[in-house]
Amino acid sequence: MSVMAEKSVYEQLGGEPAMAAAVEVFYRKVLADEHISHFFEDVDMERQAAKQKAFLTMVTGGPVHYSGKDMRAGHAPLVKRGLNDSHFDAVAGHLKATLEELGVAAPLVAKVMTIAESARADVLGR
Amino acid sequence: MAKVKHESDWYPLESGESVLDALLRQGVSIPNACRAGACQSCLMRAVAGTVPEAAQVGLKDTLRAQGYFLACACRPPEGTQLEVTGAEALRIPARIQALSSLSTSVLRVRLVTDSPLAYHAGQYISLVREDGLARSYSLASLPHEDALELHVRLQPGGAMSGWLAQDARPGDRLQVQGPAGSCFYVPGRPEQPLLLAGTGTGLAPLYGIVRDALAAGHSGPIWLFHGARTPEGLYLTSELRALAEQHPQFRYRPGVLEGGSRDVAEGALDVLIRAECPKPLGWRAWLCGDGPLVLSLRKKLFLAGLSLKDLHTDAFLPSVPTGQRSSDAGAR
Incomplete structure (x- = not known):
């Protein structure tokens, strides 16, 4: 069976250059939020930005594929430091605000938020 | 167990130990x-064996291709072997041309290399003494x-700074290795605020970068x-004021935490910056020091809105004392 694949949100937004622009907006929001900023503090800000760009690429359906196992392993140290639903909700809120600020249409924002939500259990190690 | 060969001897590494720590622990001077x-x-060079990727982070491609790596960041996996040699081939002999005081705590050291060193103003080098x-x-x-x-900041008990301040004389010979670092001015966008x-x-x-940008015709x-x-920690103040008089686009702002005056602002650096540059959106910045x-x-x-690609930093790290050496903490 062959179906014309629907364009991903990632492609509709403009691919890699769009992610490069979005990551700075998103990173500023999480760093400025004292409830979650300690999870994002990194001596190497470029490395941290690269991680977040990979995250944005993933939730928009772009060419980054994390397995549930990767998400669990990557966030396990943060879960030990107290990462919980309230932090996940805050990050999701900043993701939504970032997309809206960049003028992404509501149906596409909803699509991205659904993908992000599907990672909740793995991120929080449940 | 991993092991490393240096000058015809093999040295075992403890689990997770770096090549640098293992060699120093076993009496090899690196x-x-x-x-x-x-x-x-x-910096060292591998002549045989595989260097872990992490040990080459930040090195120029030409150095990587020749097998150079950082011994402090090199942790070979269990069971592997690495044969290494020093980076002497990369060092350029130099002699001290002049030594003078810039302030009570900062020494100006001028060096002339035997062959030209290609560098950008603002990069850094390693100074290697004969020993x-x-x-x-x-x-x-x-x-x-x-x-x-x-x-050179004079450190209490500092090995290199103490030697430069008390024992070194013009004409003394040293070696220079480098340059390294990406904190420098790249010509382009001459109207961009810096x-x-x-x-x-x-x-x-910063003294190198600002003069480099002015020489390149930066107009913004x-x-x-x-x-x-305190004011005693400031130096080159008259040179920088003179530079500002020659170049109207250049503004020099010295600041201190205590003891400010008509010419020297008092307050934390970030507060002074925010007061004069409240909206640095689209600027390029260089931050160096502590x-x-x-x-x-x-x-x-x-x-505040600066893009990461426009933010260049050089955070000075203290040197780590070894057993036989006193600390030169906060060097550079």
């Missing part, structure tokens, strides 16, 4: 300073000038903030 993968003083003692210092000079200029900020001898790279505003605890201060300033400027 130049080193920050032990955090930044200063590149402990192997190495420390990393930023370059305050411009490449076309006849000598390399370093600003923000340079640093503390202590963080002024050294250039702000230089130099912070110190590590925690540089990192905190970078975060504040990023949050």
Whole structure:
């Protein structure tokens, strides 16, 4: 069976250059939020930005594929430091605000938020 | 167990131990300073075996291709073997041309290399003494000038700074390794506002960068903030004021935490910057000096709207004392 694949949100937004622009907006929001900023503090800000760009690429359906196992392993140290639903909700809120600020249409924002939500259990190690 | 071969002897590594720590522990003398993968003083070359990727982070492609790596960041996996040699081939012999005081705590060291050193103003080099003692210092000079200029902070009990201040004389010979670092001016967008900020001898790279930008014809505003605890910690003030008089686009702003005056602002560096440059959106910035201060300033400027690609930092790391050596903490 062959179906014309629907364009991903990632492609509709403009691919890699769009992610490069979005990551700075998103990173500023999480760093400025004292409830979650300690999870994002990194001596190497470029490395941290690269991680977040990979995250944005993933939730928009772009060419980054994390397995549930990767998400669990990557966030396990943060879960030990107290990462919980309230932090996940805050990050999701900043993701939504970032997309809206960049003028992404509501149906596409909803699509991205659904993908992000599907990672909740793995991120929080449940 | 991993093992490493150096000058015909094999040395075992403890689990997770770096090549640098293993060699030092077993009595081999290897130049080193920050032990955090930044200063590149402990550069070595692998002649056989595989170097872990992490040990080559930050090195130029030409060095990687020749097998160079940082011994402090090199942790070979269990069961592997590595044969290494020093980086002597990369060092350029140099002699001290002049030594003078810039302030009570900062020494200006001018060096002439036997062969030309290609560098950008603001990069740093490792200074290696004949006995192997190495420390990393930023370059305050411009490449076309006849000598390399370093600003050396005098550390209580500092091995290199103490020697330079008390025992070294013009004519003494040393070796220079480098340059390294990406904190420098790249020509282009001459109208873009530039923000340079640093503390202590963080002024050294900034002094090079600002003169480099002016020489390249940068026409946009250039702000230089130099912070110190007290006015005694400021230096090159008359040179920088003279530079500002020659170049109307250049503004020099010295600041201190205590003891301010009509000419020297009083307050924390980030507060002084925010007061004069409240909206640095689209600017380019260089931040040099005390590590925690540089990192905190970078975060504040990023949050204020500077893009990460326009933020260049050189956070000075203290050198790590070894058993037989007193600390040169906060060198550069």
